[in-house]
Amino acid sequence: MSRARPDSPLLFDLPIRPDFSLEKAARRDGFWPVAGTDEAGRGPLAGPVAAAAVILDPDDIPEGLDDSKRLDAAARESAFADILARARAVSFASLCAGSIDAGDIRKASLEAMRRAVACLSARPLMVLADGRDVPPGLPCHGRAVVKGDQRSQSIAAASIVAKVMRDRMMAHAGGCDGRYGFEIHMGYATARHRSAIGEHGPAPRLHRLSFAPFRR
Template sequence: MAEDAPGGPHFRFECEGPAPVCGIDEVGRGPWAGPVVAAAVILDPAAIPDGLNDSKRLSAPRRVELAAVLAARASVSVGIASVAEIETMNILQASFLAMRRAILGLASRPALALVDGNKAPPGLPCACRPVVGGDALVLSIAAASIVAKVARDRMMVTLAQQFPGYGWETNMGYGTRAHQEGLARFGVTPHHRRSFQPIHKMLCETASA
């Protein structure tokens, strides 16, 4: 079992609940384009990879490396909510939907889900405990943050190949200058979140021109 990193996420939360315990995190609430992606991870206490941390604190190559190790050593599942679902139910509910799908995709049903944030997603098939700042505190949530980030980044790189000019391969759909310039030049794609204010404003301006 990997030792807790000083000042980093630890395994104590998992030991407080009925086993098995999964960590859940999502990525992609803020971007202007692309799906929202969640991951659920049940760590094997005897085979926890070294170096797990909040995905934002890791380099992209290190995230990819750890995601591969987690796929081999842990029970891992990814859930996705599409742009159409984000538009239908709003980004928060779509994030919860992706989390439910991630849990349902696990090989074994967890007894407890530790979720990053301050809200428990409704309709989970197990007990749930929200943990504010969980990706920096709880090892299984940190693992989920890594898996979700790597999965979504790969999706956005693929979409960038289909819709070049928006910089999605580097900005992952966030509203960077390159993304704004792509919108001004090429317009809105089917993968843009039309209910998000910047995209909605652009569509309204185009319609009124």
């Protein structure tokens, strides 16, 4: 698959907070509505990779939108509720550990974003996707935006939705199987998580067996 040419700003070109300028430019060019999409969970040893897509109302943009990694849990939850209340459309999709193992995490992340866009209740004419690749199979034009969750409010909103939803899924997994502490580390390779893996081995259908330390 050919890689889309990314929009790669210099570090000092990044705004302090994401804004709506990319969306406004797309609208001037006749591409409206505009959706932002982003994923959460590329790096963990366990759990799904999740993605969200969001179409914001340009006249009612939630306050405090930012890269989900730059917000604490309380701020993410608050922003999540605001996004659901005020956005024109929000959707979420995920691919399980088995689907990740069947291919690779990059392909799974892009497919999760494609599915999230496909599930929107309103069809966008442009999708702004975080990262260096446009998800293949989009129903409309797409643009890859490097560090998009720090540049575009639509992508930032999607990053928050994806992160909150994935964290809730992992907290539920932790409630179902208390051996690993999923509700604390969300599947990332913390010392506690690695110790639990050494003691109990991988959890069926949750751990990504194509990832180290499982891959042989």
